Amino acid sequence: MTTQDRRLTDDPAAAVGWQPRRLAAVAPVLPAGAAPPGTGGRILHAALGLFSEYGFHGTSIRQIAGKVGINPATLYAHYRSKEQILAELVLLGHQELYDRLRSALAAAGSAPAERLASLVREHVLIHADYPLLAVVANTELHVLSARHAATALALRARCREFLAGVLAEGASNGEFRLVDPTLTAIAIGGLGMQVGHWFAPGTGYTREQVADAYVHLALRMAGYTTPSTEA
């Protein structure tokens, strides 16, 4: 190994701790009442922060314990394995998503445009409220075994049905002009998922501003154009 080569490995920026970030937000926040009280909850929060930043495989049990301030062994008094901590977070994230989307739809009227707006708004807001949880639930789900992932996948499928259903309603009653039902659903669903990666409070946009803009974009994508949405 030459001196030149070694310089590439002994990265000065790495020594300073700088890394390209996976997401912008910092504080690991979980939905109220979702985390167990006491040490169990603190473990969940610590794992959320580390998983979102370094990924499941890039995070060690010792790092999690270190952040909580407990001994690595203590962790196993609360969770059976590292994978189970992830499973808890992934399930929790999908459960919150499903619950909030369902409530949003229930609170909306019957017009497809209004229902789509309600759905997209809530989708964006939850990703803005819990960006770390959203990123972990979306990007680390594949690590889980089939059994641990099953419930989350089922919830995700039902969320997709919400969106597909609303788009189909609007297409059949003429409010929407869809380019392609499937591709439009994928594209609109992806709008919200992105938010978790870049959104952070106090960086130019409020959660409501982002939601307003994305609702507007989604309505355009669905082919719903009125004078008011084009103002």
Place this chain on the structure above:
Amino acid sequence: MTTQDRRLTDDPAAAVGWQPRRLAAVAPVLPAGAAPPGTGGRILHAALGLFSEYGFHGTSIRQIAGKVGINPATLYAHYRSKEQILAELVLLGHQELYDRLRSALAAAGSAPAERLASLVREHVLIHADYPLLAVVANTELHVLSARHAATALALRARCREFLAGVLAEGASNGEFRLVDPTLTAIAIGGLGMQVGHWFAPGTGYTREQVADAYVHLALRMAGYTTPSTEA
């Protein structure tokens, strides 16, 4: 550990090898001429397949070597470290993206709508052509040290400028009616990035069909509406 507990760990589905997939595509393909010939190239392809499926930290040197059919030690005759293999892939992916977007813009006319269409089309096509590379370049970049990531980040920034520039042109000449320049750019840019996760040849859509649909969606998002795009 109780019997019930053990059943959750000794997952039967895991024994069968089933896992939730990170992406749909299977064959690890790199742009022509991008990979070195011989073993060096085969290592790159093997690593691409494994990184895209299990992530950088979820993949071992032994797995890569095993897939190539060489001894783990032989790998170090071609690359200095596991991280350098990833760095090669990430750089390669961003270089291809930048080159193709630049060519697409150069080949397009001067009308912002045409330029945006050309940009989005090419963005979708590259993600459809190299879905594994796109996923790895996008989701594992943060693993790299600042020095290894710098070039890729610079290329990505220039790609963002392409899009932001075209949107600004269209906004100022009146072809576009932007909801918000920044959020629209993020949303349109995200359209293509998604494609790598679900697209696979022979699963319902051709690469051109996806590109057509997404170009149409992007024009709608930019607020460019004509009778022809609403047909």
Place this chain on the structure above:
DNA sequence: GTCTATAGATGGATAGAC
């Protein structure tokens, strides 16, 4: 360039005292 062999560190998880 490729191998065998192994160093050296770190990983997840457990045993058992308190």
Place this chain on the structure above:
DNA sequence: GTCTATCCATCTATAGAC
């Protein structure tokens, strides 16, 4: 529930023969 101590598997990377 929390600790100390530790097992043992696995990991990245290197040394050195061919």
